[in-house]
Amino acid sequence: MSEDFRLDMGAPWLNLLATRGRHFGTQPIERLPSADRLREWLALSELTPLAPVTDADLDRARELREALRPLALGAVDDLAPSAEQVRALAEVLAPEPVHLAALDRLHRSAPPTAAAAFARLAHQAADWLTGPLRHDLRACPEQDCRGVFADPGGRRRWCPSPACASRGRVRALRERRRGES
Template identity: 30%
Template sequence: MANQDDTQQHWPVLDLVGTVRHDGNGGVLDDLAGPDATAAWLAEHAERFTGPAEPPAPDADLHAEVIALRRAARALFARAVSPGPASRADAHRLMPVDEALARLNAAAALDPVTPQLDWPAAPDAPPLVRPLSSTPDPRARLLAALARAVIDFLSGPQREHLRACQAPRCVRYFVKAHGRQEWCKTSCGNRARVARHYDRQRTGAET
């Protein structure tokens, strides 16, 4: 059975959206809480979006741009899971959808990418498409790559399997790996079952 950690490996955008997460005690943590935190996150994750290119040096402006793209992505994720519930982390303060779309598309346009065909000489090797960046600006390249990751995800079939985990305290989005999956990972499923058992016990005691 695939869990959230297995599924997330295929969709870098879930790394970005998942920087808003539960702290295990009913609260919410932000892995991009400031420029330094964003720098640490980019050092670990940027290669999944931009390839081996060196990530730009983060500052307050870049931090704000990355946060805005994350807000746009989470607003569009909430729309994608509708009429199901959105993540509890920000369901009450989502960016308007038209603003989210405009911000996402504007960021993607910062770095027009040209597809290049690469066909290895090895026998039976399939041809591959690799994107060729057209800007030397690492900030533009990063922001465009983040935006394209959101666009690629939401325009593909995996959008239909996107869900917000409803386990107690969890605020993650995840892609369902099979039809019966209800939670993003096993620990959330265990926590949800314990909560349901407690609710049944309490209800029985009150009747």
């Protein structure tokens, strides 16, 4: 189902990028059409805020997603980010206190607001984009997708979407057959 969330990209911040599918195609798939869907995505990402999620939060989530996309693709393509791209991410990196509790396992307190949840995602993205994990980032070669995913083994060619892999394999088969003719 096209409205299903992609939670298999390798990290929550990468999953946020996947909330808009086929981003570079003629008919992108918006998986965050409402504040309710954002709340659902945050819950699945274990980032449920204590405060209700609003339409303004939805706008901020989409802004963060689209601020992260060129930074992630730039990291994959080994391109330096622009000052504006860095500034857009830095605006979300508000200081957030960490409250831990030792229960059945180590727990971190829920974010008080959606903005605090976005700050956690932005921190995770900044850690990936500035540290050694940036070398694990790959972009799907399907031109309408270009989904960024984590590939620590360095062996994957396409994003986790079966559709992208299938289209790529079919195209490769057709090219081989054309070459044999």
